[in-house]
Amino acid sequence: MIKSTRFQILVLLLMTTLSYQQGKRPATKAPPTKAPLPEEEEEEIVEGQPVDSDGITVPEEVESEFHTCRRFLDDGSVVENKYDQCTSFCCGGKILLKQESVKCCGSEELGTPYNEDTLSCCEWWMGQGKAYRSAFLRDHKYGCCGSHLITHSSQGCCYGDGPPEPFTKRREKCCGSNSVKLQSFFGDAACCGTTATFDRRRQSCPCNDGQVLNVRASKSECCKSDFGVQAPYIKGTQFCCEGSVGTVGKEFCCGSEIGTRASDVCCEGGIVVTVRPPDKTKTKCCGTTPFNPKKEMCCEGVVKAHVRLNTACCGETPYNPVRQICCEGSVWSRATDGTACCAQFAYFPEKQSFCHKGDVYFSAAVNGNAGCGDEFYFTDEGDFLCCNDRLVTAPGKDSCCDQEAYNSATEICCDGNIFDKGEGDVCCSNVPYFPRNTTICCDLGPSGHFHRPACCGGIGYDAAAGGVCCVGNIYEGFIWPSCCVDQGYDASTDTCCGATVHPNPRGSYLTACCGEIDPKPYDLISQLCCEGIAVPIPTGMNRKYAACCGDTGVYDPRTQLCCSGVPRNKADIYNTKCCGRETYDSSTHLCCDGESGKKPLIVKSNRFGDKTACCGNVAFDTEQQYCCAGVLTKAKAGVTGCCAGKAYDRTKTICCNDRLLKIGRNVPWESAKCCGGLCMYDGPQYCCENRIYMGNARSKRTCDKY
Template sequence: MTTVAAGKPRLTLKLKSAAKDNRNPGGTVTIVVEKSAILLMILYCCEGGLRKKRDKKDNCCCGNTTINTDTEICCGQAPQPKTNGDKTKCCGKTSYDSDGYVCCGNKIVKKDSKTDNWCCGDKAIDTSTEICCNDQPCDSIAGPNTLCCGTRCYNPAEQICCDNFGLRKKTTADDNCCCGNSTIKSPDQICCLGTPAKSYGPTTECCGVDSYDTTTHLCCDGMKVNKQDKSHDCCCKSTTFSSLQHICCGDKVKVLQSGGPAYTTCCNDESMSVVTHLCCEGKMVAKNTNADDCCCGKTTMDAASKVCCNGNPQPRYKPITKCCLTLSYNPDTHICCNDVVTKKQNNSDYVCCGNTTIDTNTQICCMDTPQPKTGNQTNCCMKVSYDAANFICCDEGVRKKTSPDDTCCCGSKYTFNPDTEVCCQGEMPQERIGGPVLQMLWIQKLRFFCKNMLQRNACK
């Protein structure tokens, strides 16, 4: 509650007591103070508004709070302690002692000397006696004229920095550029392949290690050559010429063809018009059509519509064209068989068989005759295909196997396995018995037996 006494506003505060006693039965204490004094103790005016103090001694605003400027400094809108009275400064949002430290891009660096006033990398330097060269401190050997060359410093009156890492001692005091292991004065000199050379002004160029005036000379194969005419801008061996009127063909100056440089080229030692001719195997050949852009043997052709087959222009097919000797063909519809273009019997055919074609997935070629495949073990018996798993090719034709293991023919009817059988008299298979000697005896007996059987059958 507020009361007025002697014309001054007063503030009455009632505070609860921690304990009741006879003198204060209600548990409250009433304090009457000046209202303005209370406000000054707890509030501070910042940016046109009242702000609650962090501490009653605060006497300044800082960001969204308050500080005591006797013991604090405001750094980046944040209260920071004063480390050395008025020598305290801010580095970003942190305070530091400026007597012993330097602020380098929000980074506090310890001084090596009290006179240090700047940063160089992670070190402090005195800019009156040092300069910073790529984050490396360097003595100012030429005072305020000292310059950097990489991480080194130098006196520009005595040296030149070359490519930002090498120092060259000046050849003359006026030199201002590096040249190889030496120095030159530009624009009086230019550098030609690391060698100082004379400058003829803005028209100066290098020719090897020498310089020349482009208004009077040309550089031809590394040698200075006097221009035969001021309009000359090209070399032809040791001769000069104008590229607007001539062309150099095989070390000889030739006249340009109709249309000028854009329509003229060389064919060996001769000047040739690219509009009317092509250079084929070192000889000029007249174009058959204006669209021709390729040579084909001794003639020309248009590569967009034709293909060259052994020196003969042939029609081009889409999407793919192939050559069969001197003829072109479409591999989708034809095959080259024995140097002859042969029409496919089926679209899936891709192998030749005699004078026709086959699909090897379903057919086999037997003595230039297409035959069907009869299984995974299809073989040829002269002009006929057969299944080698169940049949054998004999002199007179295909014969069905007597046994699945049989691999040879015996006579005109039988087949046998030579690992377990022998063919008696070339007519009848018989089982092998015993070792090699005993087998020979059995073979002789079987031959005799077979011979007698044949004779008896003949008599009957």
Template sequence: MTCTKLLLTLFLCATFCIQHGWTSYSYCGSATYDRDVSMCCGRTVHTRTSKTDGCCGTEVYNTSSQSCVYCSGGTYHITAPKYTFRCCGYSSQAQLYNGTSHLCCAGTLHVKKRFHYCCGSRTYNYSSQSCCFGKVLPGGSRHGCCGNGTYNYYTQTCCANQARPGGTGYRCCGNESFAGSTHTCCKNQVFPGGNGHYCCENEVYNRSTHSCCQGKLVTGGGFWCCGPDAYNPNNQSCCGGRVVRGGRSHACCGSKAYNTTKQGCCGSQAYHKKKEICCDGKVNDKPKRAECCRSQAYNSKTHKCCSGTVTLGGKGMACCGTGQTYNKTTHICCVGVVLESIGVDNYRCCYDKAYDSKTQKCCTGQVFRAGPDEACCYYNLYNLDTQNCCRYKINQGGRNYTCCDERSYDKTTHTCCRGQVGPGGTGYACCDYQPYHFQTQGCCRGRAVYNTSTHICKTTYPYGVVKRD
């Protein structure tokens, strides 16, 4: 390798390491520098002297004791003590100033004075003047802005941008002020009557003696409204927009009130909860152990609800189909048909037939007499000891046989690979269509069988089985 190529290689390696952060070196403009001992400020390299060093434009400053002030003109200033100096103004007119002795108001510097604040580009004395909409006006700390002037909010009120007589406790009613303790404002008119009084259209009323319902004044305090009428909630109710007899323990059921402690509401009809029951919106007499069967009530001890129909049937009875009951100890229900089960627990349904599951089998809706060594193969029986069922087809075989698609095979001597039966039982696996013994043979890339003691399977190109070296 030539010297030029060697230098180029070293340069490329260094560049790669810097770009990926594998070294303490970095770029500062077109130069490189060691971040552990130097720092880059505005594309200029400086020697790092302290952990508190920071950049201020292209210069270094001590962040613990100095401040870096940036002025909008594009200049940086290092100042001390910290947080003392600021910048005032914009672009080329910006200038540095001491915040403890001067005040910057909209780009204009002023000597700081006691009680003085900014109002636009000017200052004003807060104790004797006010700043309203960028203008300095007479009036001090007890004054606020009102329209184009000021007002004393201890002795005046600002209504519609005009100063009116009356301070604390006064309110506005249109353009006028009024004392809230003695008067009330209704639709921009002042009426006698202070706290506790309210408006009812153009009238003032006291809620302790009157009520207002839809703009209508009614005698009686503490009343509630029911449309345009008032009612006493202690002994009346509002149902369907009408005042009816009732009270606080009542609720509405349709257009009438009912006592919620003793009655219930069934649709729009009230009923007595101890004597009656509501079933699907219909009131029924309440029998013992009452339950609902759609809209009908029944005694659940003596009757059953079967598909919405009440039928006789108590303990030990069950429903079968529509409106039919049966004794579960002597009969069985199969597809809505009641059949005798001779009181034997092992009776089951075979579609619409009953059968003894200990001595019979149900195969696709057909009942066969069968022993414990027989099972169903679709709609036929087969012997588990001598036969095998593969895809609804009965083959010769036994308990050691299993299926390979439609065929059966002895799993102790053969293996099924992708629907084909080949020699090899326990200890064999499949390599594509071929069985192989996984203790002495291998499967190369799912295709070829090879002897693991004499050959190997190459996993790199060219792939395949090759002899061991």
């Protein structure tokens, strides 16, 4: 068997060598292989290819513009190799020489090479592919499931977001594109996400993420956080804490963390702190310090001993708020020191004393019960008011305006000035006014009366009286008030083009701007803007169909042609064509207009019979003359081409990229073809990516040396 195989390989190599010498691509057949099992992947091995230690084809030296074959390794890295896509192909990260019947099953990155004569491909659009013996797939007992081979009688295929997977019927279930083992009788099984199944009679999957609970659905829920974390839990015995699950009676929720009762405590900010050494009495937190609330208390982040009835803090000092008073961090006795605070001291306001600027005064000593600046007065007499530390006489007045007193029922204070409410009941820029539908408060004061009040530059104006505000300036007396940058204008008589106001065309009220350098208005009803120039629409022409013809004419494309900027009527809707600025009947004439700068020529299409043609602006007889780049020469036998303005004999030379190349005597001129800028012998050679190849190798021979 070994000798026979070696003999076959030797014959194969000999046939390949002969094929190269004859200029034909070799038709290579793979050596016979042992029939694989349905589950086996069959990879075609190309004999005679150089391979590395891993069995990967070693690519030949190639140029930088060639393709790249990428191989993804298990560690996530990528190996890249250049290869010649005209002689080789990339499949599954491997580079293989092109051979008849050898194809890629799948993508360049994830596929598998195979011989399509004996194997068939099972592939998925994401790139995965494997080949199996064609006999299996011809038998209807087997089929493809993505890149897998399945037996229809006992297997099915799971389709989902990922590559398909086969599953065993009655033992597995499709969950998305995954096959998952059943946890119960087939009829009661359900998917839990895409990675697990559960028995609906005695299990549940509240989060649908593959986590199964051994309780019914009525006794479970999904615990979710605001950040997408989730976990299933059993109601009654467990609790939810921002996506985490705790045990009722043993643990507690602190913000988004779970703490253990008797060993942890929840501190401010949702921080769980472990009590060390363990102390079951410390159940609260002061900052990050656990403490016993029955014997201790927290005062401004400091743990203090809890003494008798001390239930509040005065700074860092515990005190009894029933018997004591806290004044700016100092503790005083309500019985002996005072019942109210004056700065950091306590005093008795009920003993005809009062607090003024942090000091305590006796009413009898200063002849008053309140202070104002350096003076004192009695508040209940109603004769004085304290206005910004200034004592003013205020009979019948109840409010202060800066340092003056006023009666808020009849007067109004606007920025330190007192006005009678008869002038207004609301302040606007230091003065009073009455807000109405016809008045308005602007930055420089109230304005009105207007039909439609508006502000411009701090001043009021009537927007309903033809007025407009342009960059803080008021313009009035217009029918259609508009702004042209900072200038007001009447759009019924003028148009703003390029930041300049222009008068409308006579009688026009619907305008637009025409031109880019110096735009001017034109009438949208009777004119068209053609290349920056306003051109009138001919009388009787439908505005809907009017189109520009150069920069001076307008035409109707339905019945006219635009010939070099001149409107021309169509004599025949199908055959009338343009020839320069004139028209002609294309069914009977030719237009010789091939050379710029010269007047085109209209000639009869049968002037020289069926040999009539144009060369630039001249008609000629193709049987007597030859046209090359607008120049007529006398016709000669074999002259059949034009190369860069020069006539040449196509039977002896070929034009490739505007270069004349010689055709060798061994190459039939019909088989001489261009490949990029070179000439090749089509048949023995072929062109790929503008490179010449013979068989499966690069060829440097051109048709002049063949």
